[in-house]
Amino acid sequence: MGREVAPSSHFTLSTLKRGTTLHIIMADRVKLHYFNGRGRMESIRWLLAVAEVEFDEFHMTTRDQYLKMLEDDDLLFQQVPMVEIDGMKLVQTKAILNYIAEKYNLHGKDVKDRVKINMYADGLMDLMEMIMILPFTKDVKPKLDNIEQKAKARYLPVYEKQLKDHVYLVGGQLSLADVLLMECTLMLEEKFTGILGDFRNVKAFQGRMKSRPAIARFLQPGSKRKPQPDEIYVKTIREIFDLKILL
Numbered sequence: 272m273g274r275e276v277a278p279s280s281h282f283t284l285s286t287l288k289r290g291t292t293l294h295i296i297m298a299d300r301v302k303l304h305y306f307n308g309r310g311r312m313e314s315i316r317w318l319l320a321v322a323e324v325e326f327d328e329f330h331m332t333t334r335d336q337y338l339k340m341l342e343d344d345d346l347l348f349q350q351v352p353m354v355e356i357d358g359m360k361l362v363q364t365k366a367i368l369n370y371i372a373e374k375y376n377l378h379g380k381d382v383k384d385r386v387k388i389n390m391y392a393d394g395l396m397d398l399m400e401m402i403m404i405l406p407f408t409k410d411v412k413p414k415l416d417n418i419e420q421k422a423k424a425r426y427l428p429v430y431e432k433q434l435k436d437h438v439y440l441v442g443g444q445l446s447l448a449d450v451l452l453m454e455c456t457l458m459l460e461e462k463f464t465g466i467l468g469d470f471r472n473v474k475a476f477q478g479r480m481k482s483r484p485a486i487a488r489f490l491q492p493g494s495k496r497k498p499q500p501d502e503i504y505v506k507t508i509r510e511i512f513d514l515k516i517l518l
């Protein structure tokens with residue numbers, strides 16, 4: 272009779288009885304389908320990096336590649352990010368993040384932790400989205416001012432307060448919310464130098480997060496972390512989606 276065994280470093284062939292068939296189940300590597308840039312996929316890259324899950328990336332560069340994915344019925348709502356994981360083709364950024372968080376114990380210990388994690392996470396997603404769409408807009412200056420004002424007056428105070436006497440945002444353990452806060456604070460600092468000056472708990476949190484090995488690796492050059500958007504990224508996305516209007 273066959274015996275199914277997940278690959279493990281503690282397993283040696285001598286563990287098997289003579290004559291037993293060994294079926295090793297190799298899970299397919301996670302595949303990310305997006306462009307070669309941050310956009311909505313970057314939070315997913317962050318979360319996988321923290322969960323220490325290896326992944327491969329498929330970068331769309333032409334409209335034809337997008338049309339092919341539509342033709343193959345790969346995109347439920349005709350949108351990316353799309354992530355192939357555990358035999359599924361997942362879309363919708365938040366659903367994807369929640370699945371990964373759930374699977375790798377980054378979604379709290381119970382339903383109340385989970386809803387708090389989601390509140391903190393969704394606030395950060397709202398703030399990051401404002402920054403993400405900037406390269407596709409005109410008249411950026413007033414938008415930047417508005418983002419800075421909202422970051423300082425609406426969002427950062429929430430995290431500053433929670434981190435006053437907590438190491439992690441929710442439930443005393445690392446979660447999706449912490450990972451997104453890390454990503455978001457780095458994005459904010461890129462746009463607004465010194466913005467964390469009045470938020471010492473958030474700054475200290477960022478320091479603690481940076482010293483986690485998986486995060487330190489992700490922050491090293493050559494990792495799968497993407498740089499800030501440039502003209503090529505914007506042009507590619509405009510072409511792929513046939514975008515003629517400015518937001």
Ligand code: IBG
Nearest residue numbers: 310311349350351352363364365403404508512
């Ligand atoms: N709710 C979806 C999600 O969260 O995944 C939205 C996904 C989405 O907007 N995808 C865009 C898309 O596929 C690409 S990311 N559009 C094609 C279409 O026909 O709708 C675009 C984007 C960037 C930066 I880049 C900021 C915001 C959106």
